[in-house]
Amino acid sequence: MRGRFQWVSWKVLHSIKSPELSRSCSGYVSRVRYLMRLKEDDEACREALKSGSFLLYYNLAPLLKSNSNVYKPAFLKASDLENMLKKIGRDKHIVSESVLLGCDESGEAQFSLEVGDLDRSALERQCGGVFVDLTKAFFMLSGPEAPIVTKGQALIRWHQTNGFCSATGQPTVRNQSGSHRICHSSGITYYPKMSPVAIVLVSDGSRCLLGRQATFPPGLYSALAGFCDMGESVDEALRREVAEEAGLEVETLQYSGSQHWPFPQSSFMVACHATVNPNNTQVSIDKAELEDAHWFTFKEITEALQIKKPPRISKGEPPAFWVPPSFAIANQLIQEWANQQQLTRK
Numbered sequence: 001m002r003g004r005f006q007w008v009s010w011k012v013l014h015s016i017k018s019p020e021l022s023r024s025c026s027g028y029v030s031r032v033r034y035l036m037r038l039k040e041d042d043e044a045c046r047e048a049l050k051s052g053s054f055l056l057y058y059n060l061a062p063l064l065k066s067n068s069n070v071y072k073p074a075f076l077k078a079s080d081l082e083n084m085l086k087k088i089g090r091d092k093h094i095v096s097e098s099v100l101l102g103c104d105e106s107g108e109a110q111f112s113l114e115v116g117d118l119d120r121s122a123l124e125r126q127c128g129g130v131f132v133d134l135t136k137a138f139f140m141l142s143g144p145e146a147p148i149v150t151k152g153q154a155l156i157r158w159h160q161t162n163g164f165c166s167a168t169g170q171p172t173v174r175n176q177s178g179s180h181r182i183c184h185s186s187g188i189t190y191y192p193k194m195s196p197v198a199i200v201l202v203s204d205g206s207r208c209l210l211g212r213q214a215t216f217p218p219g220l221y222s223a224l225a226g227f228c229d230m231g232e233s234v235d236e237a238l239r240r241e242v243a244e245e246a247g248l249e250v251e252t253l254q255y256s257g258s259q260h261w262p263f264p265q266s267s268f269m270v271a272c273h274a275t276v277n278p279n280n281t282q283v284s285i286d287k288a289e290l291e292d293a294h295w296f297t298f299k300e301i302t303e304a305l306q307i308k309k310p311p312r313i314s315k316g317e318p319p320a321f322w323v324p325p326s327f328a329i330a331n332q333l334i335q336e337w338a339n340q341q342q343l344t345r346k
């Protein structure tokens, strides 16, 4: 099955794990249908703004609240947001600049709102929270909460950078939910955009291949990744990236999962496992892309998976080897590989 996906067990596992499926189907369907309506119906969305909850961002840094050192996104109810804006002397009309994020368990709409032109410390005081840069917030949030925080930031950033039509140079106008922007001069509708990225954990059967870019924090190694070229399928992109970056030829591919990734701009990461022929594992690195790449043993990987935060750097000592933390899909790939190895070693 050279270069072809095998849609088997891992994919099934992921769909079973989906929290949406464990809820009642009708509840999920009605929430999805409600969101669909809010996206396109300006009047319905304006109504939802009156009772929804809001996640504030200060220059793209989300507002987090801690309770006994457990951090959560600090969603504010519409009435609390209004009161808070009154207290700091700001007009409540900025609420209409919010972007629709989703719908919580109770069916209430959720929005994100950039408040970078307000007084940061007054906001933090009033809300009892703190604005945290997303790169740090990721380490403070639990897995299930990170995606909504990321989505809110990505949507705000997309609106900030798509205010003009690339065909006419005229301003674009958003709908109430922020699900799109239109240039009334050219008639072009713009939708929030993501770049597809293929990410792959290559195995030779007993070791896995990880690489690092010069810009990575010291000691961090990750699965190989690369942007898909125009016209390319994900499996073509995976095979090309492994050949370009590590000089290896992939034999099999197996889908693992996907995630939205906010850095540096919005990417859509599609993650796969790959194998190479164990008799042909000589790595030759593309130095323009990677500073290093090599094979890691099961023992090395198991130890690295225990490290949950960027390790401290001790002077005069080489940096400890660590892998991306659990919010990154690279971690999922590495964890799955380690689990598979454990099974085969029993």
Ligand SMILES: NC(=O)C1=CN([C@@H]2O[C@H](COP(=O)(O)OP(=O)(O)OC[C@H]3O[C@@H](n4cnc5c(N)ncnc54)[C@H](O)[C@@H]3O)[C@@H](O)[C@H]2O)C=CC1
Binding pocket: 195, 197, 199, 222, 223, 224, 225, 226, 227, 261, 263, 264, 267, 269, 289, 324, 328, 329, 330, 331
């Ligand atoms: N969530 C996760 O677990 C991981 C995410 N990533 C992300 O994957 C992405 C791709 O990985 P790289 O190895 O950097 O990609 P890459 O191997 O394709 O190299 C990046 C280069 O590709 C070019 N490029 C082509 N299309 C581009 C586009 N649409 N946007 C930006 N640059 C483009 C640029 O010259 C850029 O310097 C990165 O944004 C990285 O943050 C990488 C590893 C783990």
Ligand SMILES: [Mg+2]
Binding pocket: 224, 225, 226, 245, 289
């Ligand atoms: Mg790359």
